[in-house]
Amino acid sequence: MGSTLILTDRTIITAQQPQPPLPAALGTSYHRLADLAQTQIWVAPECGMPQLLYWGDPLPADCDLAVLEQALCPALPHGALDVSEPVSWLPEPGCGFTDAPGLALRRGARHLYTRFRLEAAQQTAQGWTFRMRDPDAALALLLHIELPPGRGVLSAHCRLSNEGEDALSVDALASLALPVPSRLRERLSFTGRWAAEFQAVREPVGRAGWMQESRVGRTSHHAYPGIVLMERGTHATQGEAWSLQLAWSGNHRLLVQALRTGGLQVQAAGLLLPGEVTLQPGASCTSPTVHLCRSPAGLRLLSLRWQRFVRARVLPPTSGPRRVQFNSWEAAYFDHDCQRMQALARRVAVLGVERFVLDDGWFTDRRDDRRGLGNWEPCPERYPQGLAPLAACCEALGMQFGLWVEPEGVSPDSALHRDHPDWILGVPGLQQPLGRNQYVLNLGLQAARTHLFQALSALLRSAPIHFLKWDMNRDMTHAAGPDGQAAVRQHVLGLYRLLDDLRQAFPSLEIETCASGGARADLGILQRTSRIWVSDCNDPLERQRMHRALLTFLPAEAMGVHVGAARSHTTGRHADIALRTLTALLGHPGIEADPLTFSEDEARHLRQAIAFHKAERAWLAQADVTAVDHDAPAVLATSAIAADGQRALVTVVAADRTADAVPAPLRVPGLVAQAHYKVRLHPLWPADPRQGKRAAGPFLADEGITLAGRTLHLAGVALPILQPGSGVVLVLDRLP
Numbered sequence: 001m002g003s004t005l006i007l008t009d010r011t012i013i014t015a016q017q018p019q020p021p022l023p024a025a026l027g028t029s030y031h032r033l034a035d036l037a038q039t040q041i042w043v044a045p046e047c048g049m050p051q052l053l054y055w056g057d058p059l060p061a062d063c064d065l066a067v068l069e070q071a072l073c074p075a076l077p078h079g080a081l082d083v084s085e086p087v088s089w090l091p092e093p094g095c096g097f098t099d100a101p102g103l104a105l106r107r108g109a110r111h112l113y114t115r116f117r118l119e120a121a122q123q124t125a126q127g128w129t130f131r132m133r134d135p136d137a138a139l140a141l142l143l144h145i146e147l148p149p150g151r152g153v154l155s156a157h158c159r160l161s162n163e164g165e166d167a168l169s170v171d172a173l174a175s176l177a178l179p180v181p182s183r184l185r186e187r188l189s190f191t192g193r194w195a196a197e198f199q200a201v202r203e204p205v206g207r208a209g210w211m212q213e214s215r216v217g218r219t220s221h222h223a224y225p226g227i228v229l230m231e232r233g234t235h236a237t238q239g240e241a242w243s244l245q246l247a248w249s250g251n252h253r254l255l256v257q258a259l260r261t262g263g264l265q266v267q268a269a270g271l272l273l274p275g276e277v278t279l280q281p282g283a284s285c286t287s288p289t290v291h292l293c294r295s296p297a298g299l300r301l302l303s304l305r306w307q308r309f310v311r312a313r314v315l316p317p318t319s320g321p322r323r324v325q326f327n328s329w330e331a332a333y334f335d336h337d338c339q340r341m342q343a344l345a346r347r348v349a350v351l352g353v354e355r356f357v358l359d360d361g362w363f364t365d366r367r368d369d370r371r372g373l374g375n376w377e378p379c380p381e382r383y384p385q386g387l388a389p390l391a392a393c394c395e396a397l398g399m400q401f402g403l404w405v406e407p408e409g410v411s412p413d414s415a416l417h418r419d420h421p422d423w424i425l426g427v428p429g430l431q432q433p434l435g436r437n438q439y440v441l442n443l444g445l446q447a448a449r450t451h452l453f454q455a456l457s458a459l460l461r462s463a464p465i466h467f468l469k470w471d472m473n474r475d476m477t478h479a480a481g482p483d484g485q486a487a488v489r490q491h492v493l494g495l496y497r498l499l500d501d502l503r504q505a506f507p508s509l510e511i512e513t514c515a516s517g518g519a520r521a522d523l524g525i526l527q528r529t530s531r532i533w534v535s536d537c538n539d540p541l542e543r544q545r546m547h548r549a550l551l552t553f554l555p556a557e558a559m560g561v562h563v564g565a566a567r568s569h570t571t572g573r574h575a576d577i578a579l580r581t582l583t584a585l586l587g588h589p590g591i592e593a594d595p596l597t598f599s600e601d602e603a604r605h606l607r608q609a610i611a612f613h614k615a616e617r618a619w620l621a622q623a624d625v626t627a628v629d630h631d632a633p634a635v636l637a638t639s640a641i642a643a644d645g646q647r648a649l650v651t652v653v654a655a656d657r658t659a660d661a662v663p664a665p666l667r668v669p670g671l672v673a674q675a676h677y678k679v680r681l682h683p684l685w686p687a688d689p690r691q692g693k694r695a696a697g698p699f700l701a702d703e704g705i706t707l708a709g710r711t712l713h714l715a716g717v718a719l720p721i722l723q724p725g726s727g728v729v730l731v732l733d734r735l736p
């Protein structure tokens with residue numbers, strides 16, 4: 001198998017990995033996935049599912065895998081079964097597994113104790129497909145895993161088929177389970193809530209284990225479907241870390257379980273509601289894909305691998321550079337018409353905005369969030385000639401036009417709901433609570449999808465609309481179809497189909513994923529949407545924390561981050577314009593405020609900051625952007641280092657007062673070790689101007705200083721004294 005891989009965090013090397021002949025013990029086969037940085041070995045016993053035997057740095061080429069398997073085979077403890085209980089791809093109670101199983105299947109009331117056997121292991125271009133069968137249970141199972149070249153991330157899924165003569169109830173089907181070495185005893189995961197998404201939680205993995213679920217029909221604010229398991233004390237550049245992300249935008253479950261007999265298992269699954277999947281004879285269902293990534297050397301390398309993978313293999317390409325946006329929500333909420341929006345457009349165009357996005361409130365009956373969802377036609381009073389005049393005004397000002405939609409949402413008080421009450425997700429005859437005064441359309445229904453496709457296509461043809469902010473504002477409850485069967489999974493698959501159909505019909509359309517802020521950001525939706533509305537909170541200090549967490553799994557250029565009003569609408573906190581622009585600098589920036597309220601100074605600063613971002617964005621879109629550790633918890637630093645190592649920007653923010661009068665030097669990993677960099681402070685973001693040179697430190701206030709990349713990593717550079725809520729931008733240029 002040819003392989004390309006990331007050898008260090010800065011070098012991408014393509015190489016042909018020699019494949020030693022695979023030894024095979026009686027009835028057992030070994031299956032290797034490898035690149036220069038890692039080896040994964042799956043052992044497929046004659047009876048039972050393949051199990052992960054090894055994942056780590058490359059093993060010696062002459063390693064005898066049968067001997068390795070013996071060496072790692074655990075002893076049988078007293079008080080347990082007389083067989084070992086390996087964590088297979090999908091652990092099976094039928095093989096004697098007594099911890100959380102990877103699948104739960106029934107025919108009527110009969111629970112199936114499956115014992116899958118390997119029929120064939122096929123090597124594919126980039127991995128392995130294991131064809132499993134259980135003749136007694138009349139089931140076939142296909143397990144697929146691959147390691148595409150170049151990014152160091154593995155992808156796996158499974159597909160279950162009913163070969164029996166009666167219906168099969170699929171109560172649970174994980175994408176994959178892995179045995180996790182006991183040394184990886186610390187967990188990093190992300191929780192949150194509306195306007196406070198992506199809160200990193202770092203905790204020891206105890207005997208009680210850990211489980212995280214979303215049951216709200218979307219990825220959720222509270223349970224990001226990704227996890228890192230790592231050695232205790234792992235930091236940016238040290239410690240082994242295993243990580244997985246589920247590419248799924250509906251209900252899901254991540255499980256870390258301390259096994260009865262020792263060790264850990266981690267499982268990732270699309271969560272199924274009772275009765276949600278029933279396979280008729282001959283039918284199949286496929287699990288969501290789970291992506292796996294490992295770093296032998298800290299969280300920075302892990303993030304870089306994820307970011308490069310997502311950039312290269314997940315996100316759809318954008319047409320040209322990501323345009324600086326204006327979004328009308330916090331500028332006008334529901335209070336707008338064509339004239340007001342044209343006035344805002346004229347104002348933001350001179351600030352350097354390149355795309356004007358009209359948020360909620362533009363369609364019939366939508367004067368507040370209690371009505372109108374589903375009427376996807378411009379409001380005849382406020383937009384009497386439709387959206388074309390506003391779009392034309394934007395284009396005349398040199399900006400693209402974009403639009404907010406929430407196609408899955410429907411207000412009870414709307415023509416759509418009156419005409420098709422049976423199109424909503426809900427249990428017939430049962431009252432369900434409203435969420436933001438609305439229901440959710442059942443996109444599992446072809447008729448509902450066709451209706452939305454037609455309505456959105458008509459809209460996209462009515463004016464030059466290049467961008468959709470695709471929102472989804474309701475947690476699902478009672479999420480059933482007309483027959484009462486749970487329908488979240490079908491809804492999500494229907495959503496994916498609708499997005500795919502629209503993107504095929506309108507190939508240059510760019511779509512942003514939004515769900516009351518960041519409640520639907522995952523690698524499933526991001527295959528179809530190129531931007532994440534991270535949060536409805538535009539308070540830069542809150543955003544600093546969210547972005548640094550999100551960068552663990554996703555690249556910076558996909559993060560929608562807007563300069564809001566001086567007083568945050570969600571936290572009430574004040575922030576200088578400099579902190580607001582600094583926070584937007586490394587992501588996909590925009591404005592989320594009434595530009596007519598900016599002072600002259602603010603507008604001048606904003607114009608200059610936007611111009612600076614535009615000058616830097618070509619390399620930023622490919623850059624390695626990660627949180628930089630600092631001793632003081634109040635100092636939040638983030639570095640963006642160009643792929644070729646020629647230039648870097650480091651934003652440094654004081655979220656609070658530091659305990660020490662002078663913050664410790666900032667050490668910046670990831671630069672080209674032997675190269676020399678000129679380090680300067682960018683004048684647009686000066687350290688406390690009132691204190692001048694004394695607070696900035698001698699070198700930053702003057703011409704800057706030259707240091708080797710390795711020195712910057714090992715010794716660092718002194719920081720200015722920063723007031724709470726202020727920040728600076730360090731500019732690093734590699735010297736010839």
Ligand code: GLA
Binds near residue numbers: 404473515
């Ligand atoms: C959601 C989004 C906001 C905004 C409003 C409009 O809350 O997260 O950004 O678009 O809907 O109703």
